[in-house]
Amino acid sequence: MAFLSYLISGISLGSIYAIIALGYTMVYGIAKMLNFAHGDVIMVGGYMSFMATTNFGWPPLLSVLFAMGVCTVLGILIEQLAYKPLRSAPSLAVLITAIGVSYFLQNAALLIWSPNPKSFTSIVPFNSIRLFDGKLIISGTTVVTIVACIIIIVSLNTIVNKTKVGKAMRAVSEDKDVAQLMGISVNKTISITFAIGSALAAVAGVLLCSAYPILMPTTGAMPGIKAFTAAVFGGIGSIPGAFLGGILLGVIEILGKAYISTHLSDAIVFAVLIIILLVKPTGLLGKKVLVKV
Amino acid sequence: MLEVNGIHVFYGNIHAIKDVSFYVKEGEIVTLIGANGAGKSTILKTVSGLVRPATGTIKFLGDNIVNLSPHIIVRKRLAHCPEGRRLFSQMSVEENLEMGAYTREDTDIKADMEDVFQRFPILKERRNQLAASLSGGEQQMLAMGRAMMAKPLLLMLDEPSMGLAPILVEQIFDMIAELNDAGTTILLVEQNAQMALSIADRGYVLETGSIVTTGNCTDLLNDKRVKKAYLGG
Numbered sequence: 103m104a105f106l107s108y109l110i111s112g113i114s115l116g117s118i119y120a121i122i123a124l125g126y127t128m129v130y131g132i133a134k135m136l137n138f139a140h141g142d143v144i145m146v147g148g149y150m151s152f153m154a155t156t157n158f159g160w161p162p163l164l165s166v167l168f169a170m171g172v173c174t175v176l177g178i179l180i181e182q183l184a185y186k187p188l189r190s191a192p193s194l195a196v197l198i199t200a201i202g203v204s205y206f207l208q209n210a211a212l213l214i215w216s217p218n219p220k221s222f223t224s225i226v227p228f229n230s231i232r233l234f235d236g237k238l239i240i241s242g243t244t245v246v247t248i249v250a251c252i253i254i255i256v257s258l259n260t261i262v263n264k265t266k267v268g269k270a271m272r273a274v275s276e277d278k279d280v281a282q283l284m285g286i287s288v289n290k291t292i293s294i295t296f297a298i299g300s301a302l303a304a305v306a307g308v309l310l311c312s313a314y315p316i317l318m319p320t321t322g323a324m325p326g327i328k329a330f331t332a333a334v335f336g337g338i339g340s341i342p343g344a345f346l347g348g349i350l351l352g353v354i355e356i357l358g359k360a361y362i363s364t365h366l367s368d369a370i371v372f373a374v375l376i377i378i379l380l381v382k383p384t385g386l387l388g389k390k391v392l393v394k395v
Numbered sequence: 396m397l398e399v400n401g402i403h404v405f406y407g408n409i410h411a412i413k414d415v416s417f418y419v420k421e422g423e424i425v426t427l428i429g430a431n432g433a434g435k436s437t438i439l440k441t442v443s444g445l446v447r448p449a450t451g452t453i454k455f456l457g458d459n460i461v462n463l464s465p466h467i468i469v470r471k472r473l474a475h476c477p478e479g480r481r482l483f484s485q486m487s488v489e490e491n492l493e494m495g496a497y498t499r500e501d502t503d504i505k506a507d508m509e510d511v512f513q514r515f516p517i518l519k520e521r522r523n524q525l526a527a528s529l530s531g532g533e534q535q536m537l538a539m540g541r542a543m544m545a546k547p548l549l550l551m552l553d554e555p556s557m558g559l560a561p562i563l564v565e566q567i568f569d570m571i572a573e574l575n576d577a578g579t580t581i582l583l584v585e586q587n588a589q590m591a592l593s594i595a596d597r598g599y600v601l602e603t604g605s606i607v608t609t610g611n612c613t614d615l616l617n618d619k620r621v622k623k624a625y626l627g628g
Binding site: 266270273276277279280282284286287288 | 443444445464465466469470474475477481483484485486490493494495497498541545
């Protein structure tokens, strides 16, 4: 029973990682860049929701929508100001810029909200549910997190495969030039991708802070890195990969904490990344890159 | 229909296209022939907007299209079928054709897709298969079908014969002639000078970025220099 409890916790944490990883993978797939500022957009989402509930007194759902709205705008702004001008620059330049944006966001948050940790009130209005005669207790936050992740995955799948916007995203991620020849605006498509990724980051931020209620300017950094790891070992650029990677990573982390060592759990997670990449360099569901000579 | 005047294109410091001017009248098939590296693909990319010229003008149906983005130019019904097919390999045949119709909002898209299938029955058979699984000839047909889905007034084809067996080349060229008969103006870039000059009305010969000869295809076919350089003497 303890194992089941840990497994469910792992899936819940993994759901948060998966939601964050989706942002990394979608942006990589379309703009071929790693948005290292993504983790900090999560943190902004957390703070926005915190402000909405604490300072404005808004109900939970409205706070989440507010956080999503702000992060969507933030994501698009970052793309337009920091990344778009570097579209034809070497990828190292974009990487450095992304790290720069990350530091900028963290320090801006430090200035605005101070380094004192804020206590985040969970957005989940109901308490734990009990199963198997009370032997298994699942917190309300865990349930909401997993359900949110499922909803997001199904919606994203529908958008990417069935809508015109989704087809445009797939086209741009495969061949930018030819996509333009089809009449697709690459700029618009990239902006939409950043918008979706950032909105998801806001959701992840709210869920993360609901589960681990301490909010600081650095709150997004480690989950961001872990989710990036998840996206890579699931196969960077692959949406199912991000989902698989995220869930796996959450499960490995929690099981690692439970059965091996709390201190070593992060090391275990990164060790798993290294092993998987050694065996399958493009990640679990990654595409084999055929280089035609 | 298309007027290109005095364009110069640079790739970094390389002067790839030197003062090129040409025109395509409505209803014609015009071909641009030349050896590998002469700059033929660059010219098409400049017209479709993928590459920006340093100077020069490009007018399509009277409108200046020189600094427009490619996705805007295609909405003016100027389609570019690029070199090497460049299909969306992870999408099915049908999805590729749908992508061709991306700019269209009208209700005839399904009907036009059926037209493409009628013209290229093998594509209908493979309609749900991934584009990557098609043979070279089938891919070329799909690439042309996809370009046609945009219902272009001018269709630019970049080396449609590349990598295809001779019998397929003949089939593809028959298709091109048919498309032209049905009303599409064609600008054809080809290395296969023989085939290109046999179906086109007029031609331009490109050598290292400059146009060296132009004329009716019947004249070009009999031109001594052209024969020696491109038609095997």
